[in-house]
Amino acid sequence: MKAICVSASASNQGKTVLTTALLYHFRNSVRPFKMGPDFIDPQFHKIVCQTPSINLDRYMMNKKQLQWLFNHYSDKEVSVCEGVMGFYDGHDKKSSAYDITKLLNIPTIILLDGSGSYITVSAVLKGLKSYKKDNTIKAVVLNKIASQGHYELIKKIIEKDFKDIKVLGWIKSGIESLSDTHLGLDLKDLNKIEKISHEVLEHIDIKKLEKISKIKKKKNIKYPFKKIDKIDKKLALVYDKNFSFLYYDNLQFLKEIFREVVIVDSTKDEIIPENTDVVYICGGYVETDEAYNRVKNSNKFRNSLINHAKDKTIYAECAGLLYLGNKVDEKDMSSILDVSFVKEKRFQRMGYYFNEDGIKGHAFHYTKPTDENSGFDRLSKSQELIGKFGSWEKNRVFGTFLHCMLRGNIKLIKRRLLA
Incomplete structure (x- = not known):
């Protein structure tokens, strides 16, 4: 099966935008997930791909229960998981994107803001990579990029600094279809989803993304909850x-x-x-x-x-x-x-x-x-x-x-x- 987590260094970095684009792209074969207890994003996920989104929350479930839940609902070709806040936020409650992806062995794409920067982007990535050595960060997408040249400059630095990170592509700054859309909070504005998906994924290598997202689905996971009679x-x-x-x-x-x-x-x-x-x-x-x-x-x-x-x-x-x-x-x-x-x-x-x-x-x-x-x-x-x-x-x-x-x-x- 294929599974991927979309995470970032903080909230408001574009996770919902990239997740939306991926859900629409894979809409005929995707199961959406939301890490954490949020109710709004899962509603939006369902609207985009017409498949219910599942909350993955380590605070409210133990390890075996969460593994069963993910395995049980990973019934499509692709599972796309939207992270919560920044990659490590919630780690004190064992419910960060780091904790959940580590437990479930889900590769993570980190979305990095490249606006007004280039070398420092790699420094931010180094901090995320080195904070916990057993993290699942496998790739990056660069957001708010001014031009192809700007992207190539940052990509070259990241590839020089990291041999184990794939740079999947970039999202241009000031996407036209997002100019009057508060994505993730406004559940009514759906007529632009196709255009948004196309513009967001225009410079992202989907084949490379699919390659790093391949994982082995666990079999025969025993039901870890107390059973209750009908x-x-x-x-x-x-x-x-x-x-x-x-x-x-x-x-x-x-x-x-x-x-x-x-x-x-x-x-x-x-x-x-x-x-x-x-x-x-x-x-x-x-x-x-x-x-x-x-x-x-x-x-x-x-x-x-x-x-x-x-x-x-x-x-x-x-x-x-x-x-x-x-x-x-x-x-x-x-x-x-x-x-x-x-x-x-x-x-x-x-x-x-x-x-x-x-x-x-x-x-x-x-x-x-x-x-x-x-x-x-x-x-x-x-x-x-x-x-x-x-x-x-x-x-x-x-x-x-x-x-x-x-x-x-x-x-x-x-x-x-x-x-």
Whole structure:
């Protein structure tokens, strides 16, 4: 099989641009992956190549679990993995692009910014190469290059300094098709993808890239998770334009363990079916004006959820939690949980957290409860940095700011989804 990771020295270096171009180029035979817990990039990956993107996160899974996950979903000819931040960022949590590519033996392309520089580009590469000797860096692509001559100058220096690095090519500065596109964040602007892919890959040697991407796929990897018997229950998943933050493997896992999984679209005012046993509300956005306007008049959905909450189970993450509350600022929610929130200008949590049960996850939100002493289940970054309350519950209704991967969290499944 073929697999490649696109990484860089930092965020905003062009990883999403190059990943997008490669996904479109290989669109008929590619499986996209995103390293880390991000929800936005995987949505964009799927739009580009029409294949769900899989999150690879070492913090939330152990080594054997992550190896199984990558192997299980590497079902296409090519696997293209987009790194997170800079190549070594996240190493303190064992979840950097370095850690994951090393574990999975995935060759890495480093994208290097060549604007206003030439010899120093090689010095930056030397730092990346020498920081950890067992890294997977096999090639570079030079970004923001002024001309063919500029590229050849840098290429000559890198090839002189490194005998084990392939220089695959360059991306010119000021690509016309990207001039009014905020790629990676704007999921609507898709009509330019073909042109962007062509312009980004115009000076990149795809055959050479494919050659370095060849790896051996591991066979007969044993299932490393605790098995759970099939649950004779129906689960309704609130998953739509607002509540869209769902790890693809979570969706697949829920389908594996529940008798039936149905999708409910709150923005279309769909109701929770009466014979539903469990409701899972995904994270996403409900607090912004645009998102709230999509659900503020979804009265049939709201009433069916309120009715379900009387004696049945609800599990909600982040935006799902907000919707269970009374208000976000002046925006009325469902009032199933007696808690209100306000949206701040600065994020209130960002990064990896664990709860009081030791369950690991990720949180990123700008909202906070109006009463910060309400709730329970502190979300903490470390044993030394004990955090604030991040979850609320009433009867069998539970909402949390923590996003989790479910397959390895049988304790969470049994306690919260089977309550």
